[in-house]
Amino acid sequence: MATLGLIHNSATLVPVFNEIAARLIPDVRILHFVDESTIKNTIAAGHLEKATMRRVINLVGSTFDAGCDVALVTCSSIGAAVDMAAALYDQPVLRVDRAMAEKAVATGTRIGVVATLSTTLDPTVELIRRVAAEQGKQVEIVAHVCEGAFAAVMAGDGATHDRIVGAALTETMQGMDVIVLAQASMARVVAALPAGAVAAPVLASPELGIAHARDVLAALAK
Template sequence: MPTLGLIHNSATLVPIFTEIAARVMPADVKLLHFVDESTIKNTIAAGHLQKSTMRQVVRLVGSAFDAGCDVAMVTCSSIGKAVEMAAELYDQPVLRVDRAMAEKAVASGTRIGVVATLPTTLQPTADLVRRVAAEQGKAIEIVEHLCEGAFQAVMAGDGAKHDRIVSEGLTEGMKGVDAIVLAQASMARVVASLPEGAVSAPVYASPELGMEHARTVLAGLGQ
């Protein structure tokens, strides 16, 4: 039975990825979830990805493989650099949830908007899009937009305020772009709630695209 290990920084992501897996994964794929909130909380507190957090991510990936997973995917964009480090250290596939999203966005045009509710997620996501474009030899322009106060609102339990700030960022802050990248998976539900035509460009979120990529990787293991 092929097994996918999903490493999260919040328990709220478990049902989201379980639901996506039910739709996109073959019935014989087993999921194992690993949750460690310290990876994001310590990164936010420090304002950047620390070496101690990188080591913790590497350990979490190792735990997933020790538990019998064939592929490990980290579902947080803020710690992408640590995921790439882990990929160098293990023989089994280690995936970034946002890689497929970045590739889709780069393929969509040259002016790419990146929206985030945290600066610690905005920068790594924008950097990933730049790197993917460089690998493809494509010149792009990135328009960064930080939805100030949205993360604090959702942490305080005010989901409505979070959604209002994010929707303003998507509609007002992203005018004139060819594609929009959501730096946080939690923002996808805001896009779904907006009226048709409110956002001028295609919007890419990592969970669905990341899981589809993981499906392809799992399928290739048996060949």
Template sequence: MGQTLGLIHTSPVLTQMFGTLCARQMPGVEVFHMVDESLIRDTIRAGEVRKLTIRRLLSMVESAGEAGADAVMVTCSSLGEAVTLAQQVFDFPVIRVDEAMAEAAVRTGEKLGVMATIRTTLEPTTALLREKAAAMGRKVELVECLCDGAFEAVLTGDTKTHDRIVSAALLDEMRGVDAVVLAQASMARVVEAMPEGSLKMPVLSSPELSVQRAREVLQELAGASA
């Protein structure tokens, strides 16, 4: 019997990106998507992940498991606190979209740039990087960059302005760092569109690495049940 991965998004624009990545990296796995934009909108409005939002996300994770998901991945970094809680609550794997990225970044260097378009994503990402660094016994210096105006541009459908702001910040604000972490999955396409060789440091984004982690998790599950 084939395996199933449930993906929970807070933006519909991520369904195609993650669907394509999953089809490429684990073609034998069935994937389904659940989307609730209100989760991120409420978090931005409140400036934090409210208990109500945590309960709602846990309910979505539970629904995904009941719908047949062998593992569930939440693709919104702003909800990292709630995802960590879900990992403790459910018997099936729940994957944080930014966890594999954070681990890779800490292994890459000591001075890390962290970029986001909203503060509610920047803060949990920096917290995760410090947590992973401590667990791995490594010291990190974090250079934070909030790309003002980029998220608002996306909300109006102006992806060109979003991409211009993010790419300019990559070139101007991230000089001298060992690596850059893009805190939001939606930022990944900006790097792909930039001219080859324009960035002198590695830039890590969560989509590719998180799907690789999901594949590894599912392979471990398959091995355990064999």
């Protein structure tokens, strides 16, 4: 049986990815690796530090030491460190947001990116720009930080978080061809909005990331 290692910055993501994996890759064994320091230290510093990069690279190595065939990192804020890890290990190391960025670039040229943290927004925007350049496409990226939403959810006020993010999706992001959610935790807001409230397609990374991992695992099995 193939084994997929999932590296998270919060234990709250474990059930989210378990549910998706049960649907998309029920025959794959899942191992979770959680290290909150990767996001908390990045937020505190305001950027991805070298020490955190080394931590991420070591976490990726831990998944392979534990017998995983593929490592998937579920946090966009540490994407640059994931790219470094991918260059250092022979086994596949995946960014959860790569498939999302590719789909966004394929969908349209006016791309909205919504986040509750600038430390997540900037790496997501950079990845979309890189994917567009690789594909030779000109895109316009409209980036927006939902001020106050992250503090609200950290304080246990999910309703305020959802209201701020919902307003960004329905008002600030009008006129986009496609909208990208920079954080997996924001996907629930879209599901709760009335049908047709957001005119453009909205992309979230968890499902697209697991689907990409499924394709990589299938290729390894051939």
